[in-house]
Amino acid sequence: MAGTVTVPGSSKPSTPLLKDELDIVIPTIRNLDFLEMWRPFFQPYHLIIVQDGDPTKTIKVPEGFDYELYNRNDINRILGPKASCISFKDSACRCFGYMVSKKKYIYTIDDDCFVAKDPSGKDINALEQHIKNLLSPSTPFFFNTLYDPYREGADFVRGYPFSLREGAHTAVSHGLWLNIPDYDAPTQLVKPKERNERYVDAVMTIPKGTLFPMCGMNLAFDRDLIGPAMYFGLMGDGQPIGRYDDMWAGWCVKVICDHLSLGVKTGLPYIWHSKASNPFVNLKKEYKGIFWQEDIIPFFQNVTIPKDCDTVQKCYIYLSGQVKEKLGKIDPYFAKLGDAMVTWIEAWDELNPAGPAAGKDKAK
Numbered sequence: 001m002a003g004t005v006t007v008p009g010s011s012k013p014s015t016p017l018l019k020d021e022l023d024i025v026i027p028t029i030r031n032l033d034f035l036e037m038w039r040p041f042f043q044p045y046h047l048i049i050v051q052d053g054d055p056t057k058t059i060k061v062p063e064g065f066d067y068e069l070y071n072r073n074d075i076n077r078i079l080g081p082k083a084s085c086i087s088f089k090d091s092a093c094r095c096f097g098y099m100v101s102k103k104k105y106i107y108t109i110d111d112d113c114f115v116a117k118d119p120s121g122k123d124i125n126a127l128e129q130h131i132k133n134l135l136s137p138s139t140p141f142f143f144n145t146l147y148d149p150y151r152e153g154a155d156f157v158r159g160y161p162f163s164l165r166e167g168a169h170t171a172v173s174h175g176l177w178l179n180i181p182d183y184d185a186p187t188q189l190v191k192p193k194e195r196n197e198r199y200v201d202a203v204m205t206i207p208k209g210t211l212f213p214m215c216g217m218n219l220a221f222d223r224d225l226i227g228p229a230m231y232f233g234l235m236g237d238g239q240p241i242g243r244y245d246d247m248w249a250g251w252c253v254k255v256i257c258d259h260l261s262l263g264v265k266t267g268l269p270y271i272w273h274s275k276a277s278n279p280f281v282n283l284k285k286e287y288k289g290i291f292w293q294e295d296i297i298p299f300f301q302n303v304t305i306p307k308d309c310d311t312v313q314k315c316y317i318y319l320s321g322q323v324k325e326k327l328g329k330i331d332p333y334f335a336k337l338g339d340a341m342v343t344w345i346e347a348w349d350e351l352n353p354a355g356p357a358a359g360k361d362k363a364k
């Protein structure tokens with residue numbers, strides 16, 4: 001059963017943690033039988049299913065789940081011309097789910113990710129671990145060598161400044177994967193049989209000033225703190241690049257988290273990633289990204305967001321201008337991406353006028 005809160009004095013666990021404050025977003029092109037394995041952990045939560053590809057196809061959702069499903073027709077109806085910023089035929093479409101959610105927290109998972117087992121053989125409740133990660137502080141300003149100091153059985157080590165032990169709010173919890181690791185196509189081609197069997201029992205804060213490759217397969221975040229920056233870019237159909245959706249979002253998110261003194265954690269929980277996508281198809285999607293990123297990374301390492309950018313939206317709009325100015329020289333794609341970043345914020349603010357926490361009518 002999902003991590004639950006037991007009312008003192010009663011033996012029965014009452015409600016799952018953040019039951020009414022968290023949505024699970026799933027991008028999909030297939031039936032969602034994988035949910036059967038997650039039922040004990042996911043059933044209490046509301047699902048937002050973003051159906052990609054052919055909207056006339058029916059996606060089967062197992063009985064007993066509370067969900068809303070959006071296909072491309074819905075996205076076009078809800079966003080109108082702004083739908084142009086939501087990718088088609090790429091898992092990047094999932095960010096539409098972040099936009100229409102009205103909850104404070106999001107967990108997003110791919111439909112080929114299953115419940116993994118920890119070294120003791122116990123099923124891992126990935127959602128519960130993400131919630132723990134998000135509800136406890138991060139330590140981006142000074143690295144704790146005993147990893148997560150807020151975890152039971154750990155603490156800050158000698159020499160850790162007491163002035164920094166309160167930590168920072170955690171905006172992102174980045175989980176990992178057993179079995180099929182999230183490798184890029186060249187690595188997949190060189191190591192087709194490699195499987196990740198290493199379970200590292202650790203959660204770490206990614207230090208301020210350090211970027212990381214964010215994978216969207218097993219990811220949770222605080223929508224109030226960082227939601228508007230979780231745009232997964234222009235990928236897939238009609239675009240020169242794919243499989244850089246989560247990476248792009250992760251780089252934007254990290255520089256904004258650093259600027260706003262928010263924390264990003266990586267490590268536990270693990271899920272079991274069951275399917276390796278085709279490395280040749282992946283290479284076609286990724287190849288421009290593989291050399292573009294040699295310029296993209298220095299861009300994010302050197303960008304300085306002005307002090308007066310005190311909201312995620314202001315930071316993001318500033319970043320979009322810098323993308324057009326600094327990366328537009330690499331390829332006209334980045335000018336388009338910079339504009340799409342603005343459209344995304346406009347659409348976000350339209351659907352979330354009073355900020356993400358305010359309860360609003362469901363997207364029409």
Ligand SMILES: O=c1ccn([C@@H]2O[C@H](COP(=O)(O)OP(=O)(O)O[C@H]3O[C@@H](CO)[C@H](O)[C@H]3O)[C@@H](O)[C@H]2O)c(=O)[nH]1
Binds near residue numbers: 028030091112275276
């Ligand atoms: O056109 C599409 C293709 C897939 N999806 C859904 O997106 C996720 C991921 O799909 P898949 O597991 O086939 O892809 P991977 O190569 O394993 O992972 C990539 O997806 C991203 C991580 O989430 C990242 O770009 C890569 O790691 C599944 O739920 C598919 O159903 C889709 O919506 N549209």
Ligand SMILES: [Mn+2]
Binds near residue numbers: 110
């Ligand atoms: Mn996959």
